[in-house]
Amino acid sequence: MRRDISPADEAARLVRLRDQFGYRAFKVRVGVPTGHDRDAAPGRTEQLIPAVRRALGDAILLLADGNSCYTPPKAIAVGRRMEDHGYFWFEEPCPYWELEWTAEVAAALAMQVAGGEQDNDLAQWRRMIRLNAVDIVQPDLCYVGGFTRAWRVARLAQQAGKLVVPHSSHLAPITLFSLHLMAALPNAGPVVEFSIEEDANANERLYAPALRVADGKVKLPDDPGWGSGSTPRGSSRPAI
Ligand SMILES: [Mg+2]
Incomplete structure (x- = not known):
């Protein structure tokens, strides 16, 4: 999730996290959000892509x-570098509202293109899927307007043979909601987005039991409702 980190330091911390929690997938950030092809530091993206692969195997x-960084020619060049190093997906390569640009990138690259975290208009989702702008759809359960609308997006994706990996970029209850959706979907993708950036207790302050990663997996709570309740101030027990 960070761009203020050098390729070498990013590779080293991902190795530490792999060894500590057993993670089997990692996402890194390239370019600059809505960055008009700029990079966070000179040469960072070009160095980061092979450095992380080399370190992790x-x-x-x-x-x-890419967080909406690139024009299609630059996105395709960055994507080709990822393909050379066996990357699985390229997320939001182009400004998210430029669906034709993203479709051009998806058509040019063999790797998966993912996107949709910003989108809430179901007409826009239908266009995105019809254009084949993305291979993997990423509705955010809160941004898209709730579980039912996320489910509709997932069904559109299913009809088009696409996978769903909801956007859950922090450890607030959005990750809990996303896990429930994925558990119910026949076309859930192979990974869950689980933030490594917040301090270890951030989610414990919000709900309990908190989500934990062990052996690279997070267990979906199976208590009634969301399976986790809000945590009252000063207590580790759920209020509901
Ligand atoms: Mg994203």
Whole structure:
């Protein structure tokens, strides 16, 4: 999730996290959000892509997020570099509202293109899927307007033979909601987005039991409702 980190430091911390929690997939950030082809530091993206692969080896699934950075020619060049190093998906390569640009990138690259975290208009989702702008759809359960609308997006994706990996970029209850959706979907993708950036207790302050990763997996709570409740101030027990 960070761009203020050098390729060497990013590779080193991902190796530490792999060894500590057993993660089998990582996502890194390339370019600059809505960055008009700029990079966070000179040469960072070009160095980061091979550095992370070299450090983690071939068994780890690698994803990269452009956060709307690139024009199609630059996105295709960055994507080709990812393909050379066996990356699995390229997320939001172009400005998210430029669906034709993203479709051009998806058509040019063999790797998966993912996107949709910003979108809430179901007409826009239908266009995105019809254009084949993305291979993997990423509705955010809160941005899209709730579980039912996310489900509709997932069904559109299913009819088009596409996978769903909801956007859940922090450890607030959005990750819990996303896990429930994925557990119910026949076309859930192979990874769950689970933030490594917040301090270890961030989700414990919001709900309990908190989500935990062990052996590279997060267990979906199976208590009634969401399976987790809000945590009252000063208590580790759920209020509901
Ligand atoms: Mg993203």
